[in-house]
Amino acid sequence: SAVISQKPSRDICQRGTSLTIQCQVDSQVTMMFWYRQQPGQSLTLIATANQGSEATYESGFVIDKFPISRPNLTFSTLTVSNMSPEDSSIYLCSVEPLDRATSTDTQYFGPGTRLTVL
């Protein structure tokens, strides 16, 4: 499976500020996704990060709040804008390997970014 890193691993931020989370993969991947896991909850898909075009957002998530970039096949960023305490969560990127012939159509997750908004 791909090796995925995220930066920062954790952060504590003041309300009203923004934080950009980076996701780096050690190999080219077809699909990259961003998820959120709020305390005590399961994962919720925020958006699909599309290479070279605008991200595809799930219901309840909008680009102004969660702008996403994906400049190439190994890197993506998620920004949490104008943060409030309700944004406190773990944010995870996931990837789908490029070689679907040898991989199932599953996804592998980065270690997550633990965000606390005061």
Next chain:
Amino acid sequence: RKEVEQDPGPFNVPEGATVAFNCTYSNSASQSFFWYRQDCRKEPKLLMSVYSSGNEDGRFTAQLNRASQYISLLIRDSKLSDSATYLCVVRGGADGLTFGKGTHLIIQP
């Protein structure tokens, strides 16, 4: 109606016992099914994919019933290291995954 439903547990099981989890999904067009394992404060990790014919990986057996829209996971000879949250996961196509809330398993010595 929740898209993927699981019994949250916790399941308290003695070491060496067999334990089974089920989950149900609402989207009949779902195409791919997985069990992920998530340890405390860690990211989810793929445990196994679930195929219509059923599949086994060591002590773990997964089964899919498309007609009834449920998925099962059986763990035999449970180990202390099996303690974790088990996430039932469904995929409808070329998009992201839909996660259940997870079943919390505690293996007791």
